[in-house]
Amino acid sequence: MSETDAPASVLLIDDHPLLRQGIKQLVEMEEDMEVIGEASNAHDGITLALDSEPDLILLDLNMPEINGIETLKRLRAENVGSRIVIFTVSDHEDDVVAALRAGADGYLLKDMEPEDLVPQLRQAAVGRMVISDRLTTLLAEALRSQKPEATGASYDSLTPREKDILKLIAEGLSNKMIGRKLDISDGTVKVHVKHLLKKLNLRSRVEVAVWAVEEGLHKG
Amino acid sequence: MSETDAPASVLLIDDHPLLRQGIKQLVEMEEDMEVIGEASNAHDGITLALDSEPDLILLDLNMPEINGIETLKRLRAENVGSRIVIFTVSDHEDDVVAALRAGADGYLLKDMEPEDLVPQLRQAAVGRMVISDRLTTLLAEALRSQKPEATGASYDSLTPREKDILKLIAEGLSNKMIGRKLDISDGTVKVHVKHLLKKLNLRSRVEVAVWAVEEGLHKG
DNA sequence: AATCGTCTACCCCCAAAGAGGTATCCTGGC
DNA sequence: GCCAGGATACCTCTTTGGGGGTAGACGATT
Numbered sequence: 003m004s005e006t007d008a009p010a011s012v013l014l015i016d017d018h019p020l021l022r023q024g025i026k027q028l029v030e031m032e033e034d035m036e037v038i039g040e041a042s043n044a045h046d047g048i049t050l051a052l053d054s055e056p057d058l059i060l061l062d063l064n065m066p067e068i069n070g071i072e073t074l075k076r077l078r079a080e081n082v083g084s085r086i087v088i089f090t091v092s093d094h095e096d097d098v099v100a101a102l103r104a105g106a107d108g109y110l111l112k113d114m115e116p117e118d119l120v121p122q123l124r125q126a127a128v129g130r131m132v133i134s135d136r137l138t139t140l141l142a143e144a145l146r147s148q149k150p151e152a153t154g155a156s157y158d159s160l161t162p163r164e165k166d167i168l169k170l171i172a173e174g175l176s177n178k179m180i181g182r183k184l185d186i187s188d189g190t191v192k193v194h195v196k197h198l199l200k201k202l203n204l205r206s207r208v209e210v211a212v213w214a215v216e217e218g219l220h221k222g
Numbered sequence: 223m224s225e226t227d228a229p230a231s232v233l234l235i236d237d238h239p240l241l242r243q244g245i246k247q248l249v250e251m252e253e254d255m256e257v258i259g260e261a262s263n264a265h266d267g268i269t270l271a272l273d274s275e276p277d278l279i280l281l282d283l284n285m286p287e288i289n290g291i292e293t294l295k296r297l298r299a300e301n302v303g304s305r306i307v308i309f310t311v312s313d314h315e316d317d318v319v320a321a322l323r324a325g326a327d328g329y330l331l332k333d334m335e336p337e338d339l340v341p342q343l344r345q346a347a348v349g350r351m352v353i354s355d356r357l358t359t360l361l362a363e364a365l366r367s368q369k370p371e372a373t374g375a376s377y378d379s380l381t382p383r384e385k386d387i388l389k390l391i392a393e394g395l396s397n398k399m400i401g402r403k404l405d406i407s408d409g410t411v412k413v414h415v416k417h418l419l420k421k422l423n424l425r426s427r428v429e430v431a432v433w434a435v436e437e438g439l440h441k442g
Numbered sequence: 443a444a445t446c447g448t449c450t451a452c453c454c455c456c457a458a459a460g461a462g463g464t465a466t467c468c469t470g471g472c
Numbered sequence: 473g474c475c476a477g478g479a480t481a482c483c484t485c486t487t488t489g490g491g492g493g494t495a496g497a498c499g500a501t502t
Contacts, residue, residue, distance in 0.1 A: 139350070172432060176459090178458080186480070189480090207428055207459075215432050396487095407450080416491070419490080445501080447498105452496105461485080465483105467478100
């Protein structure tokens with residue numbers, strides 16, 4: 003918004019005081035950027051964000067009580083217009099995907115080189131999405147077929163394998179893709195689907211998918 | 223499969239002879255990798271792939287007649303088990319996403335450093351997904367735009383008729399049944415479904431159904 | 443009057459899905 | 473040792489689904 007004249011305002015939300023201190027020092031060495039607030043928990047962070055409307059919010063994922071994803075959702079729900087960048091140790095696909103889906107404008111890993119941080123923040127402040135390079139492969143894989151993710155208190159009569167197939171159907175995958183994912187032939191997948199239809203007394207994979215979603219079985 | 227003993231076999235499918243030549247020379251300098259075939263078009267490429275079952279296929283996107291994405295789909299349809307890596311000049315989001323969706327195991331840009339190519343191919347041959355770093359941001363954005371989530375904007379873009387069809391798909395009806403219910407031909411239903419898939423950026427009626435249920439649009 | 447969006451219907455073509463069937467292998471229970 | 477259930481893979485067959493295209497009818501907007 004105002005990167006030409008006034009310095010970009012940054013809000014830190016992280017429960018580690020030392021880390022906040024470190025970031026603050028890095029940022030304060032720059033003329034075009036300043037930390038205008040810090041919070042050690044989600045509640046304070048959201049209040050500060052609403053009050054100060056920073057250009058950029060650096061948000062930790064692992065926080066007590068209310069985690070980062072939830073905080074992110076609440077910020078977006080409050081229509082906070084700030085750029086929000088996740089800054090975390092977690093390189094788990096679930097976290098990255100959840101953050102991006104919840105509207106994160108960036109996802110940086112805490113093990114990055116300190117000297118890289120400020121340039122990345124500068125990019126983020128002017129609207130570019132910033133992502134740690136290390137996550138490329140992970141993103142590609144997530145994009146390619148989103149979420150298998152296991153466990154399921156699903157229908158008791160189903161075998162474990164059938165539950166696998168059930169979930170993947172509910173993600174919209176074709177038999178062939180399911181086969182590739184489970185490393186079995188698509189013919190075998192068809193056998194399982196056939197059994198699913200019979201056991202659940204349904205008439206097509208679409209009904210299976212709808213049923214799974216309605217029962218909440220499609221995600222762990 | 224056989225990266226410990228026999229050299230990894232590579233098939234090149236690209237309509238530029240010079241480029242093929244260049245890659246070939248690079249690859250042939252390595253002991254653990256060999257080019258076992260070349261094709262300048264999709265048809266020959268598919269035939270060669272089926273005959274020789276290479277460990278790795280390097281596939282160009284821009285080819286005459288049958289493009290790379292289509293070639294990729296056909297290769298997968300034929301159950302070619304090779305690792306398939308796209309090698310192209312295009313850094314357009316649509317191409318990257320389409321390639322990954324079609325089952326590409328990698329996506330490398332032709333403007334990469336030559337000395338990086340062989341290491342990347344080696345990675346790909348043993349099953350790792352390889353993506354040019356430059357595409358990170360793009361991938362993240364593609365992933366994010368997959369889920370409208372907070373915005374119900376996409377639903378509003380549907381015509382009344384499309385909303386009818388959407389709801390009936392979510393009830394698990396076939397095109398024929400939908401046609402019977404709405405008193406139109408099943409061919410017409412297919413047209414509406416086609417438009418639904420395009421507008422909602424989904425890939426099958428199953429995904430449409432799941433989306434509708436998740437959004438709570440299936441009743442009402 | 444011309445254009446646009448929508449709905450309708452058809453064409454071709456090929457991939458995906460689903461209903462039958464047989465068969466092998468393995469594991470746990472009796 | 474035998475048997476049942478589960479997982480795998482293959483076969484054939486028909487129906488369904490989806491992408492591409494063209495095109496006519498209608499109503500609204502320009």
